[in-house]
Amino acid sequence: MRGLVESLLSPRPILAELPAVYHDDGFASQLVGALDECLAPLFLTLDCLDAYLDPLLSPVDILDWLGGWVGTSPEPGLSVRIRREMVARAVALHRERGTKAGLEAIVYLAAGVIAEIEDPGGLAWSQSPSSELPGIAGRELVVRLRARDLIGVDTDALARLVRAATPAHLGVRLEVDPEGFGDEPQAHGGSPGASSSAGTGPVGAGSDGDGTA
DSSP states (O other), rough: OOOOOOTTOOSSSSGSSSSSGTTOHHHHHHEEEEEEEHHHHHHHHHEEEHHOOOTSSOOHHHHHHHHHHHHHOOTSSSHHHHHHHHHHHHHHHHHHSSSHHHHHHHHHHHHHSSOOOOOOOOOOOSTTTOOOSSSSTTEEEEEEEEEGOTTOOOOOHHHHHHTTTTTTTSSSSEESSSOSSSSSSOOOSSSSSSSOOOOOOSBBBOOOOOOOO
């Protein structure tokens, strides 16, 4: 909880606005001085209003309130730095919400790694009626991560975040692979969307729709 700043001075003292005859009046000086003490926090808040509304600078207790303005509720299990980034990038993330690219961006933002995503969906077009539908029916979306890249990451919070970013009609499973996948390690500075090969059997089972890890 934020408190008052001790001995905060008003940038617009009332005594300076009064006629000069009151400047040497002790009673008038004390009276308006008490009012200055009440008004100083208001001036400070208004002067710093842009910082309160900037998700990268705002106090932590206001951050989730700002998230509500842009339609996102940062997962409390994630660090404050990541929550700030999610609110700041909410509009861009909404643009790709429900897509593979959007899910990759969410995982990269929350965990700092590039996930291997198995998407059972597909896209096709046809001029013939009753054509075969694309994708694989009955499959769930799988998000696979390497355990050695998840040091310090709350996997339960990450699983809930993945579930929230997945289309409601799909099941989702978060797999944590202890050995890693692919031939080359993926650096944390890589970009979301990079391809990777299939990995070994997972040790961490993810959610089947309830968002638990």
